[in-house]
Amino acid sequence: MVIHFTSSRTNVVEDLETLRRVMGVIHQTGNVLARDWMEPQYHIDVTKTVKEMDSRRIYDLNIDAIERADLVIIETSFKSFGSGFQAATALTRKKPVLLLIKKTHVENESRISQGANDPLLTRKVYSNFSELEVVVKDFIKSNSIKTKDLRFNFVLDPQLYNHIRWKSFKTKRTKAEVVRELLIQDMERDR
Amino acid sequence: MLVYFSANARDINNDIKSYRSIVACVQRYGGIMVHNWIEIAAHRGKMPVNDMEWWDGMPSEAIVGVRDADVFVVEATGQGSLGVGFEMAMALIWDKPVLALVNKEFEGGSYVQGIRHPHLSVYYYDRHNLEDIVRHFLNSLSSGL
Numbered sequence: 001m002v003i004h005f006t007s008s009r010t011n012v013v014e015d016l017e018t019l020r021r022v023m024g025v026i027h028q029t030g031n032v033l034a035r036d037w038m039e040p041q042y043h044i045d046v047t048k049t050v051k052e053m054d055s056r057r058i059y060d061l062n063i064d065a066i067e068r069a070d071l072v073i074i075e076t077s078f079k080s081f082g083s084g085f086q087a088a089t090a091l092t093r094k095k096p097v098l099l100l101i102k103k104t105h106v107e108n109e110s111r112i113s114q115g116a117n118d119p120l121l122t123r124k125v126y127s128n129f130s131e132l133e134v135v136v137k138d139f140i141k142s143n144s145i146k147t148k149d150l151r152f153n154f155v156l157d158p159q160l161y162n163h164i165r166w167k168s169f170k171t172k173r174t175k176a177e178v179v180r181e182l183l184i185q186d187m188e189r190d191r
Numbered sequence: 192m193l194v195y196f197s198a199n200a201r202d203i204n205n206d207i208k209s210y211r212s213i214v215a216c217v218q219r220y221g222g223i224m225v226h227n228w229i230e231i232a233a234h235r236g237k238m239p240v241n242d243m244e245w246w247d248g249m250p251s252e253a254i255v256g257v258r259d260a261d262v263f264v265v266e267a268t269g270q271g272s273l274g275v276g277f278e279m280a281m282a283l284i285w286d287k288p289v290l291a292l293v294n295k296e297f298e299g300g301s302y303v304q305g306i307r308h309p310h311l312s313v314y315y316y317d318r319h320n321l322e323d324i325v326r327h328f329l330n331s332l333s334s335g336l
Contacts, residue, residue, distance in 0.1 A: 008270070054305070056304075056305045056307060060305075076273055080272075080302075081270060081271025081273070081275055081276035081279075083276060084271075084274055084278075084279075086280075087280075088277045088278075088280030088281050089280050092284050110277075111274060112254075112277050112278070113273060
C-alpha cells in the first residue's frame with residue numbers, strides 16, 4: 001500500500017526519532033511512503049544550506065500524496081495547520097486517517113482531533129515508542145487491502161435482480177459488469 | 192451573510208484583541224457570526240484554554256458552524272492549529288468563500304500561502320488595513336449571495 005505520513009514541518013528536527021519509528025513500521029510492513037519528505041526536511045533545517053521549498057509546491061505535493069495514498073497517518077503532537085488541513089482533505093477523499101499524539105501532549109491537543117466524528121478517522125495516544133509502533137502496525141493491518149480483485153456474495157430482492165438481468169440483456173454485458181459500472185458511477189459522483 | 196470565524200483557540204488569551212477586531216470588522220459590514228465562540232468564552236468569564244466543559248462541545252459545533260456559514264474567515268498567522276486547518280479545509284471543500292488573514296508583522300508566514308483554491312483569498316493585515324480588507328472582501332461577495 002501507499003501511505004502518506006505527515007506531521008508538523010517545523011518540528012521535524014525535534015521529533016525526528018518519533019517520525020523515524022513510524023516510517024520504520026511503514027517500511028517493515030512492506031508499504032511505501034507517498035512522499036518521503038521528513039529526512040530531506042531534517043537536513044534542510046540542520047544544515048541551513050539548502051533553500052526551503054516554495055510553500056505552493058509543498059501544498060501541491062501533499063495533495064498529490066493524499067490522492068495517491070491508500071492510508072494517511074498524521075503525527076499531531078505539535079501544532080500544525082497543515083496537518084489539520086491534510087486530515088480533512090484525506091477524509092473527504094475517503095482515505096482512512098490515523099491521528100497519533102504523545103500522551104505528554106494530549107493536554108494541548110486540538111480538540112477537533114478528539115471530537116471529529118468520522119468512521120474513517122482513528123485517534124490514538126501513545127506513551128512510548130513500543131506503543132507507537134504497535135498502534136501504527138495495527139492501523140495498517142486493519143486497513144490492508146489486497147491488490148488483487150475481491151470476490152463477495154450479496155443478496156438481492158427479485159425486483160433488483162430483475163433490473164440487473166434486464167440491463168444486462170439490454171446492454172449485452174454480464175450482470176457483474178452492470179453492477180461494477182453502477183458502482184463506478186456512484187464513486188465518481190462522490191468525488 | 193452568515194460568517195464563521197476560525198482561529199487558534201489556545202492562543203486566545205494572547206490574541207483576544209486581534210480576534211475581536213476581526214469579528215468587529217465582519218459585523219460592521221453585515222456579517223452575522225455563526226458559533227461566535229470568542230464571545231461565548233468571554234461571557235463565561237474565562238478563556239477556554241482550561242475550560243474542559245467548553246472544549247468538549249466545541250468540535251461538533253465548529254463543524255456545524257462551518258457548514259452553516261456563507262463565508263469562512265480565518266486568522267491564519269503562523270503555524271496555526273490542527274483544528275483551524277481542519278475547519279478551513281472543510282470550508283473549501285464545501286465551496287465557501289474563504290478569507291485568510293495573515294499578520295504582516297509575523298515573520299513565519301503561514302501554511303495558507305501555499306494553498307491554491309479559487310475560493311481562497313489570502314491577505315496580509317495589520318491594524319491599519321484590516322477594516323479595508325474585510326469590507327472589500329464582504330462587499331465583493333454581497334452581490335453574489
